Amino acid sequence: MGRIRNRRMVSIILVLIISIVMAGCQSTNQASPDTTKESATTDKANTEKTLTISWPKDIGPLNPHQYTPNEFFAQGMYYEPLIGYGEGGKLVPKLAESWDISEDGKVYTFHLRKNVKFTDGSDFDANVVQKNFDTILANKDMHSWLGVISQIEKTKVIDANTFAVTLKNRYYPALQEFAVVRPLRFLGAAGFPDDGNTAESIKSPITTGPWVLSEYQKDKVAVFTRNDNYWGTKPKINKLIVKVIPDGEARVLALEKGDIDLIYGEGVISLDSFVALRDSGKFETSISDAVASRALIVNTAKGPFADLNVRLALQHAVNKTALVDGVTNGVEKVADTIISSNFPYANVGLKPYDYNVETAKSLLDAAGWKLPEGKDVREKDGKKLEIEMVYMGPDQVEQPMAAAIQSDLKQVGINLKLTGLERELRNKRMETADFDLLFWGTYGAPYDPHNFVSTNYEPGYGIFESQQGLSMKDELHQQMKDVLLTTDETERQKLYTSIFTTLHEQAVYLPISYLTNIAVYPNYVKDLKFPAHRDETPFDTLDIQK
Amino acid sequence: MSKYLLRRVLTMVPVLLGASFVCFLLLRLTPVDPAKAYLSVSNIIPTEETLRAVREQLGLDRPFWSQYVHWLWQLCQLDFGVSFFTKLPVASEVAARLPVTAMLAFSSLAIALIVSIPLGIAAALRKNRAMDHISRVLAFLGASVPQFWLAYLLIYFMAVKMDWFPLQGADTWIHYVLPSITLAFALIATYSRLLRRGLLECLEQPFVLYANARGLRSFTVIGRHVLRHAIRPVVTAAGMNLGKLFAGTVIVEQIFAMPGMGGFFLEAVFHRDYPVIQGYVLIMAFVFILGSLTADMIQAYLDPRLRQSMGKEG
Amino acid sequence: MGVIRNIQWIVGRQRVTTVIPVVLLLIIVLAGIFAPLLAPNDPNFVDLSHKLQGPSPQFPLGTDQLGRCLLSRLLYGTQVSLSLALLIVTACVSIGLVIGSLAGYTGGKVDGIIMRICDAILAIPSLILAISLIAIWGAGWKQMAIALIIVQSVYYTRFIRGMVVNLKQQTYVVAARIMGTSPVRMVTRHIIPNLLPSLFIVVTLEIGWVIMDISALSFLGLGVQAPTPEWGAMINEGKTFIRSHPRLIIAPGVIILCVVALLNIIGETLGDKNGKAIPMRKAAKHSNKLKGGQHEREGNHS
Secondary structure, three states: OHHHHHHHHHHHHHHHHHHHHHHHHHHHHHHOHHHHHOOHHHHHHHHOOEEEEEEOOOOOOOOOOOOOOOOHHHHHHHOOOOEEEOHHHOEEEOOEEEEEEOOOOOEEEEEEOOOOEOOOOOEOOHHHHHHHHHHHHHOHHHHOOOHHHHHEEEEEEEEOOEEEEEEOOOOOOHHHHOOOOOOOOOOOHHHOOOOOOOOOOOOOOOOOOOEEEEEEEOOOEEEEEEOOOOOOOOOOOOEEEEEEOOOHHHHHHHHHOOOOOEEEEOOOOOHHHHHHHHHHOOOEEEEOOOOEEEEEEEOOOOHHHHOHHHHHHHHHHOOHHHHHHHHHOOOOEEOOOOOOOOOOOOOOOOOOOOOOHHHHHHHHHHOOOEOOOOOOOOEEOOEEOEEEEEEEOOOOOHHHHHHHHHHHHHHOOOEEEEEEEOHHHHHHHHHOOOOOEEEEEOOOOOOOOHHHHHHHHOOOOOHHHHOOOOOOHHHHHHHHHHHHHOOOHHHHHHHHHHHHHHHHHOOOEEEEEEEOOEEEEOOOEEOOOOOOOOOOOOOOOOEEOO | OHHHHHHHHHHHHHHHHHHHHHHHHHHHOOOOOHHHHHHHHOOOOOOHHHHHHHHHHHOOOOOHHHHHHHHHHHHHOOOOOEOOOOOOEHHHHHHHHHHHHHHHHHHHHHHHHHHHHHHHHHHHHOOOOHHHHHHHHHHHHHHHOOHHHHHHHHHHHHHHHOOOOOOOOOOOHHHHHHHHHHHHHHHHHHHHHHHHHHHHHHHOOHHHHHHHHOOOOHHHHHHHHHHHHHOHHHHHHHHHHHHHHHHHHHHHHHHOOOOOHHHHHHHHHHHOOHHHHHHHHHHHHHHHHHHHHHHHHHHHHHOHHHHHHHHHHO | OHHHHHHHHHHHOOOOOOHHHHHHHHHHHHHHHOHHHHOOOOOOOOOHHHOOOOOOOOOOOOEOOOOOEHHHHHHHHHHHHHHHHHHHHHHHHHHHHHHHHHHHHHOHHHHHHHHHHHHHHHOOOHHHHHHHHHHHHOOOHHHHHHHHHHHHHHHHHHHHHHHHHHHHOOHHHHHHHHOOOOHHHHHHHHHHHHHHHHHHHHHHHHHHHHHHHHHHHHHOOOOOOOOOOOHHHHHHHHHHHOOOOOHHHHHHHHHHHHHHHHHHHHHHHHHHHOOOOOHHHHHHHHOOOOHHHHHHHHHHHO
16 A cells, blocks of 8 residues: 555656646746747747647656656657657767767767756756666666666766767777667656666656657647747747547547547557548548568478579568558558668668469479469479468457468468467567468667667577577678677678679568558648657647648 | 445455456466557567566566566555557546546436336336336346447437438537437346346335235335335346446447447557556446445445344444 | 347337347358358458558458458358357257266266366356366467357256256156157157257257357457458457447448347347257356356256
């Protein structure tokens, strides 16, 4: 019981602090008329600019260094990284104005932006950066999925505005990884619990970001107000209301009734509803560039797929266009390569495999899998061509896609057995490479392609294990290790080109589609621009003009 | 009376203890290592060290019986453990969602009683006439309609086609109408038939015949004397149903996207959030036992003979 | 809607006419058995160019969101649901017969322990316990079947034990015992045959409930997995299309309703014929979720 009471106390304190902070913000606002001088009319309009959105889940405690139950999007819009992830993977300054990398590629020195204040008025400086790094590194296990965390040897405050991170080894994606949503974002010093460890909880969400949490009812609503002291371009709207609506259909209804102004995200409404809204003509709909990939991992280590010809036959046998359009109504985009060409280093000009049942059939014939007279499943040495595909059972997209692929493969004489499992059991099958085909997704921007290659060469995920049937596997995996250590851009591109080419030619993945973020909104919402980062949101750039 | 009550409560203790053991056993039957499940929902890569740390933290490294006793002891302090997924105490998580579920369960029960009592009376009084047939058909439908399908029918006709009710959510009382009807439907069938049978049996009792002979109006007879007896099977059924009713909320909350305990439980099932699953199952067992206890109490109140005998005892 | 009229007709005149529901049920069962011959299309063949089409000569009930023939899926679904329900009920009856007659016949400590275990399990609502068991083992039809068997056989055990205790006191059984008949022979020769009529009625009703449980669990994504054409799973797959294509939800539900209603009618009329053979089941009959309660009450009084 003690625990519960503690929580309650924490939330009361939280509310108190927030309201004090809010009061503080408002008074500074009134006290400095210069900032509001620019244009009285726009300012007046601004006061009425409220954007209401919905999210399937509660935003969580807004702890920048924690995972569930924090929602990615909320942490992403609320806290800021040292480096931002821009279009095409270009790295842009955020809280760090600039950065240098030492000759040996191990020491990263960040020149922090000056005159940045947290919402409680405290300064953003190297000491608070150190404080954040301390707690993150104290909980290394929690964050070990992120390569750079386990590479950090030490961190150092050089002066108030200079901060250095030393890595154990060269690791080029370090910079990209400083852009991720969690855990490398910064909480104000007063937000830390007394022991300085944020693994369990924080005192209050103090940020440098463009928004301040001003009202919060768990599982119901969260209200963010524009941070008028924000160092960067201030949002055009001044209030953002996030309503928790768990169900997709209810979200659609809320938009139709005008209760919310925007539906945004990945898989937030059913694909059928998206099309219905688009075709209604009442709303603007848009789809972002590829943010991640959906693919099948082909297990080369055992069974029929040990044979390259069978793998190639698979590439030609699946009608991806019909599959992706049919199941996702065009919300996802057909994928020809495992990593979309809009990702860094991924535009290497690979030739897509075309959908061609005849090619697939002749490849299978060449592999020795012949279709006996009067039967519909191919055989070789008296064994039927049977393949097992593992997918996430309850998934609303994987499940119908699996059924469609089953029918496609039937056309060429392959009997596909579908095994829909819930997450844990599917993960178990993946880790032990106990599958022929497995539905899988990449991490997406900003993690790829470097994260993709590390999941390929590191044993334990099941991907490395599934590539054991490749004759050039050692060379391939060595290239993957090397590429992460490169400091030279051309060398890096060369290695990536080679890696992507091998993966493509060896057909170890069947790329299916690229995931996208969607947005549906009435026409008074303007300037909606999708961020390149998968988990970030467009709320600080869009505008409302009623 | 209090002695009787105490005795009834005491008989519940071993049952609850048994149920808690069943809950505890659940975790032992899993093919997935709970420590691994914990790491997986926490986004931590399972390694030898992290697994050992979590096992220690969750007490999984201790012997079976010691774990059970420890778990029971924590339960006695209302500590159901911490959710793997939300990282908050299960007790407070469930408590936060209880109002929605309780409201749903009780409004269903209320609707069921409000509809089935007049229906049952009408069916009994007009035996084998239109009303009786209607209630009989309703009873068959109630027993044969899948709850989740009924929910979608209501959504389609009442919310999508007619737009009389909101599709989903639990913000205002109007959100509770369709889910409550869904849950009440099967109950109406049971209760009205039980009441009808009870009434028919009672109406043939000598005291009713006597009252009728005395010229009391049938309305008074029914209201004052007969109903009191005839409603007893309904009370028992309602008490017994409480646990089942809460269970039915799992499906209904899921369909109507209500932020209640049932939906939370189902989410926990898909996340393999074992502490939540265990806690919820145990709470359901408690609700079930409480329901039958309450029914017994009301039963005792309704039956003067039982009341008297208890009075002598106590 | 013809079925409902039938219900009214049969039930309306208290005259027991089992023929019509039995014939109707038989038609459905045969349709399931001969699904491969009757179904116009392959139930699992996805053709996305045909998706969400209305009824046509090629697809008599139209197609679903993946262009699969709805009628064919419903027909094959009959196979899935009925065979699974039969499997589960048979297993439950077998377990119930063994443990129930053991407890009832032996009495004493063994009976006490078995009944206490049953009490503990019965204290947890059956659907919740089934879901929890599936949560532990992972979703899938096998796990669902095992979970339902575990949960349901407790009811059978109690039911059969109660009947055995009753029968044990019958004069002919007492007589046989005095004559030195062995316990096993006693149970198999004298007790079980006497249980069968009421057991048959219970099983008829129970199959209906099990079908509903199967469809509910599959609907939640815990039981039979898509793309297997199970009725509950079909409703789950079709639920996002409720606004545009309600028939994807309505059609499978109507079938479940028909099958369960027919089984209920048959069970009820059989029960009426046999007088009050199963009094304690009577009240439970109208609610699929009341089973535990009735047994619990019986347990308290015994």
